[in-house]
Amino acid sequence: MITLYEFALSGNCHKVRLLLSLLGLDYQSIAINGGERQHKAEAFIEKNPFGQVPVLTDGEVTIRDSLAILVYLARQYGDEHWLPNQAAALAEVTEWLATAANEVALGPNRLRLHYKFGRPIDLDDAERITSNLLSILQARLKQHDWLAGAQASIADIAVYPYIALAPEGKIDLAPYPALIAWMHRIQALPAYVGMPGMWTAK
Ligand SMILES: N[C@@H](CCC(=O)N[C@@H](CS)C(=O)NCC(=O)O)C(=O)O
Incomplete structure (x- = not known):
C-alpha cells in the first residue's frame, strides 16, 4: 500500500498527487496538520528529519522530498518516458528536476508563500529569479511540447505546480503563451488532477 503524507495546499505535494x-x-492520503505542527512531531521526524511534506511510503520504503518521490514512482511504476534510461535523456530530465529544486522554489514558490501565506521574503530577488525562469521556460516550450524529450516526463510534473499556482504569487502568465499552451497539454493528460488556486483555461 502506498501512503502519502501531505498538506492539501502544498504544490510540492501536488507533484506527487498528480x-x-x-x-x-x-x-x-494522510493529511498532516500544519497548524498543530504534526510535521515537527517525533513520529513524523522519523520519516523525514527535515520535518517537511511530502513523504511517501510504499511497503518498507520511505521517501522524503517531492522530486525523489517522483523518481521513485516513475522508475518503479511508470513507462520509460516518465524517467528515461538513456544517459543523455536522463540528464535532460534531471536538469529540470534541479530547476524545480532551485529556481522554481526560489522564484514562484516563494512569491506564493509571501502573497498567499504572508511569509517575509526578498521580493526583488524572488521576482528577478521568476522573470528569468519564465523567459527560459517560454523559450524552451516555444520549440518543444515538453520540457525534456518528446513526451511528458517527471520534468514537467516537477516544474508544473508552482507555475500553475503562479497567479497566487501575483505573477501574470499572459506574456508567456508557450507556457500557457504547455499547461493546457498537462491539464489534458488522462487522469490529470489539479488543486485549488491553479491556473485553468477560461
Ligand atoms: N525539497 C522539499 C521541500 C518540501 C517543503 O518545502 N515542504 C513544505 C510544504 S510545501 C513543508 O513541509 N513546509 C513546512 C516546514 O518546512 O516546516 C520537497 O521538494 O519535497
Whole structure:
C-alpha cells in the first residue's frame, strides 16, 4: 500500500498527487496538520528529519522530498518516458528536476508563500529569479511540447505546480503563451488532477 503524507495546499505535494493519478496508482492520503505542527512531531521526524511534506511510503520504503518521490514512482511504476534510461535523456530530465529544486522554489514558490501565506521574503530577488525562469521556460516550450524529450516526463510534473499556482504569487502568465499552451497539454493528460488556486483555461 502506498501512503502519502501531505498538506492539501502544498504544490510540492501536488507533484506527487498528480503523478500518482497519471500512473493510475491507488494510495491513501494522510493529511498532516500544519497548524498543530504534526510535521515537527517525533513520529513524523522519523520519516523525514527535515520535518517537511511530502513523504511517501510504499511497503518498507520511505521517501522524503517531492522530486525523489517522483523518481521513485516513475522508475518503479511508470513507462520509460516518465524517467528515461538513456544517459543523455536522463540528464535532460534531471536538469529540470534541479530547476524545480532551485529556481522554481526560489522564484514562484516563494512569491506564493509571501502573497498567499504572508511569509517575509526578498521580493526583488524572488521576482528577478521568476522573470528569468519564465523567459527560459517560454523559450524552451516555444520549440518543444515538453520540457525534456518528446513526451511528458517527471520534468514537467516537477516544474508544473508552482507555475500553475503562479497567479497566487501575483505573477501574470499572459506574456508567456508557450507556457500557457504547455499547461493546457498537462491539464489534458488522462487522469490529470489539479488543486485549488491553479491556473485553468477560461
Ligand atoms: N525539497 C522539499 C521541500 C518540501 C517543503 O518545502 N515542504 C513544505 C510544504 S510545501 C513543508 O513541509 N513546509 C513546512 C516546514 O518546512 O516546516 C520537497 O521538494 O519535497
